[in-house]
Amino acid sequence: MSELFDRHRETLQRAVEAAHTRGYWSPYPEMPSGRIYGETAKADGEAAFQALLNAPFEIDQPTTGATVGKEESPYGFALGTTYPATDPVALVAAARAAGKAWAQASVETRVGICMEVLDRINKQSFLMANAVMHTSGQSFMMAFQAGGPHAQDRGLEAVAYAYDEMAKVPGAVRWEKPQGKQPPAVLDKTFKVVPRGVALVIGCATFPNWNSYSAYFADLATGNAVVVKPHPMAILPLALTVRITREVLAEQGFDPNVVVLAADEPEAPIAQSLVSHPDVAIVDFTGSRAFGEWIRTNAAGKQVFTEEAGVNSVVALSTDSFKGLCGNLAFSLSLYSGQMCTAPQNIFVPREGIQTDDGHKSVDDVAKGIATALDKLLGDPDRAIGILGAVQNPDTLARVDDARALGKVVHDSAPVSGGTIPEGARTATPLLVQLDAEDEAAYLEERFGPIAFVIATDDAEDAITRAAGSARTKGAITAAIYSTDESQIDEAAAAFAEAGAPLSVNLTGQILVNQSAAFSDYHVTGANPAGTACLTDAAFVANRFRVATVRRQGA
């Protein structure tokens, strides 16, 4: 039926199976290794990235003729890459026109093309790592993984879910209803998956690929044309994604405008025009609560999926590895300088302290334990920047400054210097501030970046209630508990289930609460204000298409 579908059939089948069983699986190796990606892959990726700097990005798509592009690497230099400026109305019109043939293509044709695109993106993982590193500020290793194979996993997962749901719609059916002694009533029916129209994917600056690929590939697989609106400070990774997709589309005989890039600059944003365009039927957005709310309010009648903001909590009640607790949390707070939507912010500790394998620990002891673990983890500058990466947005540093005044600073934030750290890199170690549960104004809002609080509560129940309550009312994407008491864990599990935050229990080793694995973890539940999308469940894909029917009287 479709050569590309046949070529990737086995991978797709394994992906569908993995989406059902939800254990560990990935077809895209996460190690940036020459043995896997080719001995010259690292150098080739670096050279390809350098060639993109200070030059127009080559992409043959509708444009006003002007260019845009003001990306700056958080490691201290301007990218200088420029992109075709676009008129939102003309862009949507082009996508809509191209989408007609895409909608007519078979499910297998579209899925095959998505699989091929993912495969080609995978082969460009080193180039993508550079592009993600120098827009988001992630460390090279993280940019390789989260911008490369892990994002590709999320894309493939969405294709698998979409395929699974579309495959459920039978193509041709004979409906034959017995009529007693009369001949049966017969209708021959054909069913066809039809897309909703033009889909809009709005990316974020911290995880331009990881947070966009699920929607992008779900939209494409279900037959929608896609307008990609990257964050103005993280265009390059999605521009590369769009370009690779357009290459495959053109090779397969489709108008490449099935996917188009809508690049803009911070001073002249175009997202609102795109969201409001009547032909845009689906909007996926990752970003701020404020713009998320604007979209939810102004996109009435459209399918809207968001990942916005939240306040993630840790409840520390007791542990059989105090060292493990402190080390694990220090890593969670440090990874990408707290710029992950999954990073914890609030660490609730009962005022009377907690029992540990290392004896009783007061709230002060817990705060100090984490602070000490931070110092140990981040003592060497090269190791530190490998974990912290750089700070994507200068506003984040201002937020760190402001947060110092909120309570007792137990670990101050500082830039990282020395080692091989590049001149001009924008870095910051985590700020840890000790508070009382009363200080709700301080901790009950998202303070995005390397900012965390150790918060004394009345008791264990108060800790769980406050943590789950803030998830329910303010949103949360993750939650964690440390407890040696199974009944407390059960209580917390019920409270966080109701609050819509997945709960990690007693993580004292290498696995962090921040981590979310495609095919296994449901990322964002859609059940609290942190977002309406869940990566990935059936609800994420099932409403991106509809079913057209033709019924004919049977013989």
Next chain:
Amino acid sequence: MSELFDRHRETLQRAVEAAHTRGYWSPYPEMPSGRIYGETAKADGEAAFQALLNAPFEIDQPTTGATVGKEESPYGFALGTTYPATDPVALVAAARAAGKAWAQASVETRVGICMEVLDRINKQSFLMANAVMHTSGQSFMMAFQAGGPHAQDRGLEAVAYAYDEMAKVPGAVRWEKPQGKQPPAVLDKTFKVVPRGVALVIGCATFPNWNSYSAYFADLATGNAVVVKPHPMAILPLALTVRITREVLAEQGFDPNVVVLAADEPEAPIAQSLVSHPDVAIVDFTGSRAFGEWIRTNAAGKQVFTEEAGVNSVVALSTDSFKGLCGNLAFSLSLYSGQMCTAPQNIFVPREGIQTDDGHKSVDDVAKGIATALDKLLGDPDRAIGILGAVQNPDTLARVDDARALGKVVHDSAPVSGGTIPEGARTATPLLVQLDAEDEAAYLEERFGPIAFVIATDDAEDAITRAAGSARTKGAITAAIYSTDESQIDEAAAAFAEAGAPLSVNLTGQILVNQSAAFSDYHVTGANPAGTACLTDAAFVANRFRVATVRRQGA
């Protein structure tokens, strides 16, 4: 696991299979036969209905102490049944409180209870037929089928879809990620389906059960407590449904307030208060475009599914059975006096006329052919009322009056009298008016009731374009074409697929465009303004629940 689940397991499995294969299937016999439902079932149902008249409806649920109820049979008498009046805030609070244990119950427990409720409702199909007949005005046979077995089919279909999607979520999973020479990273994860909260189902007056059961049972199966707000003129069928459900819930140890009835009167509607209540997370609505739009606008952040209004079209281009065409359309226009959301309104015919097995027919001939078929079909008053039923709302008769002035009347509407037709029954045969395609103001809005238009178009293409165009812009739930030219049929299939209206081709026998069968037909595509819900696809159920996760570090 669950006794009720085990009892109904085979039926559920067959329902899931039917939902996948989408051929004909039903476990609920549609014939109102004593051999099936018991020799005394008809008399028992009639007697049970009579006992409900002029009496308080017994249901032990939260109430203000006052009563409401102003239902009137379209066959000419007041029901006199009264229901407990409720305070919306107290009602939602009661449902929410009861919903906690319901949410904790296993999927199998909830699905088992839904299946048992459907089984008991099925056994009450004769009582339900009387309740539906004397609220909606449907004929007894139609009320039995559409208010009984066919509605039960839709409910079971929704349970099957919900079960299928929930069963996909694995309960416990070990995630084991290889780490090269190091031991694998291991997480033990548990996943649990959690509901969204309190769900609201707002019923309509014409198909109180058929249009509500999909949402009602999907909500219940996925763990949501349900507030049922019937149309004030069609409370009884849903009150019976709620009472039967509460009986089963109580027997199974649940707080029966998992489902509650929100009855009201036309002068003091409570639907807006319920929609706006912050604890209401899901709204399903069947009814007018105006209130549908209010809900879509005012229920931001809630899951909303609607079936509103549309303008259904027939395109008549050529036929090999002119008699079949006229007879089939006459039946479609007459069935329940055009009060079906699936009934055709606009019949487009090329101005030059059409080729038929009975020679060339002008537009006048086609109009006259349908008018003659109407007279033949409805000549005998008892047969007529068995097809037409009664007119639910007096406003519909006023609409018929107004429509007479819109063009050339080729079949006038008239009340049916004689035979055994009860005194005071509100009846009307179809009004058929001939128009030109220019008269858009006349035919481009829904004129609900026994009102239809034969509309002359420039040519075949104009007919298809206008019919599909009105579906896209005004909404449509059905569409039909008559053509002996396969390329025209293909053209229409593409146009109506894009317009989101299922197309019936060359129906000249007993099967009507109006009919929509559970397990096979997707009722409402969700792809045009006629509604956002589709009965039933994965999108209809998948977003009624979310998934809660607990992750523990593995050994």
